[in-house]
Amino acid sequence: MDEFRLVQVADIHLGAGKEHHLDNWLKVAEWIARERPALVVVNGDLIMGDPDDDADYAFARAQITRLPVPCRYLPGNHDIGDNVLSGKMEKRVNDARRARFVSHFGEERWAFEAAGWGFVGINAQLLGSNGQVAEADQWAWLEKALGSFSGRRIALFLHKPLFLDHPSEPDSDDANLRQSCIDAVSRSRLLVLCKQHGVRLISSGHKHQTRTFSLDGIYYIWAPSTACVNSPPTTLHWGAREVGFVDYRFRPDGFDHRIVGADFLFRHESYMRKYGVAGE
Numbered sequence: 001m002d003e004f005r006l007v008q009v010a011d012i013h014l015g016a017g018k019e020h021h022l023d024n025w026l027k028v029a030e031w032i033a034r035e036r037p038a039l040v041v042v043n044g045d046l047i048m049g050d051p052d053d054d055a056d057y058a059f060a061r062a063q064i065t066r067l068p069v070p071c072r073y074l075p076g077n078h079d080i081g082d083n084v085l086s087g088k089m090e091k092r093v094n095d096a097r098r099a100r101f102v103s104h105f106g107e108e109r110w111a112f113e114a115a116g117w118g119f120v121g122i123n124a125q126l127l128g129s130n131g132q133v134a135e136a137d138q139w140a141w142l143e144k145a146l147g148s149f150s151g152r153r154i155a156l157f158l159h160k161p162l163f164l165d166h167p168s169e170p171d172s173d174d175a176n177l178r179q180s181c182i183d184a185v186s187r188s189r190l191l192v193l194c195k196q197h198g199v200r201l202i203s204s205g206h207k208h209q210t211r212t213f214s215l216d217g218i219y220y221i222w223a224p225s226t227a228c229v230n231s232p233p234t235t236l237h238w239g240a241r242e243v244g245f246v247d248y249r250f251r252p253d254g255f256d257h258r259i260v261g262a263d264f265l266f267r268h269e270s271y272m273r274k275y276g277v278a279g280e
């Protein structure tokens with residue numbers, strides 16, 4: 001059977017001298033070396049926190065290149081800065097930060113075909129860039145990439161989810177919620193293209209929560225982080241507070257997925273560190 005096994009890891013958050021998530025990454029790397037999927041998609045937030053920390057970049061790259069299988073890379077807010085219009089972090093995406101990511105990982109978007117599917121990965125941080133040339137370039141590239149897979153099922157990968165509750169929701173006034181997903185204008189434009197070209201699956205990271213649902217013919221999968229969960233349990237969550245990654249199997253007639261790792265990774269709780277609670 002023509003089957004393509006793809007593992008998505010997201011929000012691995014690796015940093016030099018900040019090895020409190022490294023135990024999980026080493027277990028993930030060991031699992032990947034044993035299972036040997038055809039491809040690993042690293043869907044953003046490779047870097048621990050500061051997108052301008054060169055030591056973290058070198059550390060993350062050294063850790064990821066341990067994987068004995070091909071990898072494709074997409075940037076997240078902690079790699080190249082947050083979205084200009086909807087982000088929250090002080091550092092926002094720009095050409096220099098994008099160039100740094102590409103110099104370490106070789107790409108910021110990609111498209112390829114396998115098992116009768118078209119696979120497209122985009123730079124989510126460029127959406128809502130307030131007029132950066134690179135965003136216009138990416139929209140033109142995306143339209144062409146999706147068009148080249150016309151008639152096939154398409155899986156789209158990007159770091160941030162498109163929305164929290166529904167595609168029609170407005171941009172939130174709350175900075176935390178607004179930075180959780182793609183801004184409303186970019187989302188609408190993206191969904192028009194997705195519907196036009198037959199996108200069946202949208203796979204994202206960023207929320208450090210697991211959530212799966214289907215809406216209007218598209219499966220949405222929020223992948224957990226391999227590193228940690230973020231907000232306290234009392235905060236409103238849309239998905240499950242767990243760590244892990246996604247094991248996909250694509251075939252010409254569909255796909256399966258399972259969340260792996262919640263049972264053997266340690267659920268680091270990053271909010272405790274922010275409160276200065278010792279003993280994580």
Ligand SMILES: [Fe+2]
Pocket residue numbers: 011013045078206207208225
């Ligand atoms: Fe993250």
Ligand SMILES: [Fe+2]
Pocket residue numbers: 044045076077078159205206207
């Ligand atoms: Fe993120």
